[in-house]
Amino acid sequence: MRLPLLALLARGPAHGYELKQDLEQLLGSAYPQPNVGQIYVTLGRLEKSGLIEGEEVEQTGRPNKKIYRLTDAGREAVSVWFQKPEDEPRVRDEFFMKLALAPQTGLADQIALINKQRRQYLNTMRNLSKLAAAEGRDNRIAHLLIEGAMLHLQADLDWLERCQEELEELE
Amino acid sequence: MSDVRAPVLLRAEGLVKTHHGEGAPAHAVRGVDLTVTRGEFVAITGPSGAGKSTLLHLLGGLQRPDEGSIRLDGRCTDSYSEARWAEERRSGIGIVFQFFNLVSNLSVADNVELPALLAGRSPKQARAEREALLAELGLQGKERSMPGELSGGEQQRVALARALVNHPPLLLADEPAGSLDSKGTREVMRLLSRFHQRGQSIVLVTHDARLASAADRVISFFDGRIVDDAELDGTTPSRGPGISGVLELRD
Numbered sequence: 001m002r003l004p005l006l007a008l009l010a011r012g013p014a015h016g017y018e019l020k021q022d023l024e025q026l027l028g029s030a031y032p033q034p035n036v037g038q039i040y041v042t043l044g045r046l047e048k049s050g051l052i053e054g055e056e057v058e059q060t061g062r063p064n065k066k067i068y069r070l071t072d073a074g075r076e077a078v079s080v081w082f083q084k085p086e087d088e089p090r091v092r093d094e095f096f097m098k099l100a101l102a103p104q105t106g107l108a109d110q111i112a113l114i115n116k117q118r119r120q121y122l123n124t125m126r127n128l129s130k131l132a133a134a135e136g137r138d139n140r141i142a143h144l145l146i147e148g149a150m151l152h153l154q155a156d157l158d159w160l161e162r163c164q165e166e167l168e169e170l171e
Numbered sequence: 172m173s174d175v176r177a178p179v180l181l182r183a184e185g186l187v188k189t190h191h192g193e194g195a196p197a198h199a200v201r202g203v204d205l206t207v208t209r210g211e212f213v214a215i216t217g218p219s220g221a222g223k224s225t226l227l228h229l230l231g232g233l234q235r236p237d238e239g240s241i242r243l244d245g246r247c248t249d250s251y252s253e254a255r256w257a258e259e260r261r262s263g264i265g266i267v268f269q270f271f272n273l274v275s276n277l278s279v280a281d282n283v284e285l286p287a288l289l290a291g292r293s294p295k296q297a298r299a300e301r302e303a304l305l306a307e308l309g310l311q312g313k314e315r316s317m318p319g320e321l322s323g324g325e326q327q328r329v330a331l332a333r334a335l336v337n338h339p340p341l342l343l344a345d346e347p348a349g350s351l352d353s354k355g356t357r358e359v360m361r362l363l364s365r366f367h368q369r370g371q372s373i374v375l376v377t378h379d380a381r382l383a384s385a386a387d388r389v390i391s392f393f394d395g396r397i398v399d400d401a402e403l404d405g406t407t408p409s410r411g412p413g414i415s416g417v418l419e420l421r422d
């Protein structure tokens with residue numbers, strides 16, 4: 001949550017609730033809604049580490065709100081974030097371990113494991129399709145996020161298919 | 172698997188089909204039992220060469236099984252002649268294919284109206300059906316186009332209109348998005364879902380899991396056999412991160 005918040009503040013000062021709403025609008029309903037408490041805690045930490053600074057603004061009849069702005073160090077942190085490529089997505093290593101170890105244990109069948117895993121992915125895929133259908137057509141960022149998740153799942157399903165082809169031959 | 176109260180639309184038992192080509196015989200379908208109830212949307216997935224298209228062709232009478240039996244709406248088809256199957260495909264079963272199979276020298280309107288006329292509709296009825304379907308599929312203004320002038324996605328929508336013009340109880344779709352880009356794939360998926368929601372029974376063969384996930388039930392087909400048959404209820408077991416895990420952006 002740290003860097004997305006810093007990146008939002010690179011546009012200009014904002015308060016915590018605004019940041020939550022901006023993030024929700026940008027990423028759409030597919031993305032787990034950011035918890036407002038978590039956002040305030042993160043903002044507090046960012047302020048403590050000197051990446052942002054907050055200024056209390058008085059409001060008539062309501063509690064003060066705190067407007068945050070990015071410091072030079074914060075701007076630098078966002079630049080570094082954009083410069084660095086991210087790690088590759090993780091392989092489903094826990095499932096792979098089950099698949100690799102199942103025959104030796106006599107406690108699970110590899111094909112049954114694959115079938116169970118496939119059902120799980122297909123159900124998630126179905127949920128993603130539903131989310132995509134419910135998301136407004138013009139929110140391109142949200143659609144790209146969902147499509148990315150679907151393509152990852154598609155790759156996982158293709159890999160399960162490979163496992164099944166390979167292991168069924170052995171049977 | 173499915174609701175026991177829903178009437179059975181298609182029941183296949185013990186289907187076997189072996190292709191005898193140049194090399195060793197290919198056992199495309201090796202003993203398949205399959206029941207589809209009315210209103211169900213079933214996807215059959217599996218690697219290429221698993222025999223899933225052959226299975227669909229058997230269900231539509233495009234190929235005949237070496238062994239086994241198919242009942243459609245309670246009628247046994249085992250003694251059907253080619254002509255009787257052709258009749259079935261005009262009114263009882265609609266089919267869409269990967270490469271659309273439109274008649275290239277007929278206009279879009281004629282491609283859609285032809286099966287209606289062959290089924291004995293009046294030209295006026297055929298025209299009304301065609302107009303309604305093309306409008307529904309977002310193809311207004313394309314009536315006079317020739318198939319070759321349309322994009323792949325548009326041609327597949329015409330093929331869908333043609334398949335549905337006689338309101339067949341069953342729609343068979345063989346890799347309907349197999350030659351489309353990702354936008355065309357989404358479009359096909361949306362349309363199949365829409366027709367399904369109105370009660371259309373669909374059997375879809377695809378290697379694309381995204382497309383398959385539009386179905387209520389996914390059958391995994393390997394090496395000529397059904398290896399898994401799963402109802403998709405759209406829920407994931409609570410122990411897993413499921414959808415939010417896939418979408419989680421890391422801190």
